[in-house]
Amino acid sequence: MASSLIANALQVNFDSILGFPNNEGCPSVIYEQALEQFFDTASVRENEIISAVMGKFVGISEDQFSGVFELPMKGLTNMTEVPKDLVYDSRSIFSKSSEPVKTSCKKWKMKYEFGLLNDIFAKSVTVKAGSFDKVTHERFLLMTSIHFGLKINWSKILFDILKEMVTKSSKKAKGFASQICVLLKSAPNLSLGEAKTVPPQKILTVKTVGTYVAKNKNIGSDEDESEDPLAKKASKKRD
Template sequence: MASSLIVNALQVNFDSVLTFPEEGMVKMFKALKSTGLRGFLGCPSVLYEQDLEHFFSAAFFRENKVISVVQGKFVGLSEEQFAGAFGLPIAGLTYMTEVPKDLLYDARSIFSASGEPVKTSCKKIEMKFEFRLLNDILAKSVTVKAGSFDDVTHERFLLMTAIHFGLKINWIKILFDILKEMVTKPSKQAKGFAAQICVLLKGAPNLTLGEAKTFPPLKILTVKTVGTYVAKNKNITADEDEPVEKVVKKAAVKRRPAPAVTEPATKNKRTTVVRAAPAEKDLSIVPVVQNPEPISVLPAVNHRAQRRRAPKRKLVLRDGSDAETVENIIKQVLTEPAEVEDVETDLEESMVMKTVGTDPIETESRIDISAITNYDADISSKVLSNEEEPLVEMEKEKDKVRVLRRCLTLQTQSP
């Protein structure tokens, strides 16, 4: 955990950086020193990793103190201890919103690398090298920001303006509030101040710390490290000025010539599958109906049992009145239409006689043909005129007429 506390931390060796050959960089470090941060940023760089881990794992804030347990003993850190250990000022601006607006307006042009006023929330690359470095020092060692440092926030821009113009800042109030946020559990404040907390723990009474390690030299700003920082930023600027040309050159080198085509490529022919035509013998088998008649028009077929007809015989009437016989037949047909066939059969059998060697006796009485004909006509006209009766009634009337015609035929065929 101790390594994570110093991964972005920076310490400043003011005696070394004030000898930097560039005037703008020296002026920036002098302004930073004059605000009272020399003791805080240039403190002895000694780390006690295990003790730092124990401190942050058990730390909490109570009664204006940061309390924790280190080596089995309670340790408390207060604002007075912070102020006395690092010589921090206790008077001045507490909130950066108190920076005068006219100074903020001037700083937008002074910080700009191009001369055009920058915004208070801008990219770090838009500013001069010394103010880029000032932004990193404040973000990593003062406000302790985690993540990327390419963007300059509005609050940090105000803090840079106050430092540049030499405004008094109440650093003990600002820094101790940041420490309280570090030990507050729900807070998103990143943990830092590793070198400063180790200095305070070392000065605590009756507390023996563990193994000590030196601060990484590359994280301490000196003339050499500042020169390296400026050189890297110049290269970043040059790379951003000509990014397109480099990409085009690399792409041109990697290109390969297309292979020459000596012969034209042959196109694949499409093959279509056609269904074979039906044979003539198959067509000759299919019957063709000429002038087909719709099914609804076809008359219903009445399947009747075929009757066996007797050979024609001579009709010999029995003794009795002809009028009575005809009237009885008509009456029976009218009253019992369902038994017409049986009556007709019985009538034929009763009226036909076999003659073996002798002639039948023929009576002089005959059936009145005019009566039967008139009755037949009356029935036909009745059947034709009554179109609203059901088909069954019409069939019954037709059966009656058929029986009467049969009787008439038998009478006419008799000698």
């Protein structure tokens, strides 16, 4: 299972993307055995995640989660609170064409930078199974909040997602691999065993962003906007 966590991981190297000088990258490691034990044993008790890793019990609270990653603790906690007028404006701002998109739409209908942001949310934040060609209403609201600079209580939102991941009855996909390893590594007197480095292609940098832009910015430019260009290409191959 841990190997699939690595395969599905996407690490965002914001220093590199934002062009800060003297940046040497953001190396990240995965402790496979520890991750497997964490997800196998984790449960939520009184808003704290309890798990047994390497023979020791480990507790992760929201305060600890927030403190380790320096997450904001003030702002929106529910995306339905995003002002409707901003959502309305975003439908045109995000659109590749002059026509407003729906808040649940196909990714190819949006400008490629927002398509990339959708992918980041889909893989690294909301961590939900399903087609990444689709933009969900939830992710659209998140993108709207970020675009307009609204304050978001990332501490609560991300910790709630982590709690869903470890809830056995939840359909939430397993994720946050690197972040969980950081949390486990901060636990006292806990040895996590052998580490594996996250593959470079899974780390979002200036180079990988440039590659994404080059591959996606012209998709659909010569196609009928009423149909997904990728689907049309697949149809042509079958013909």
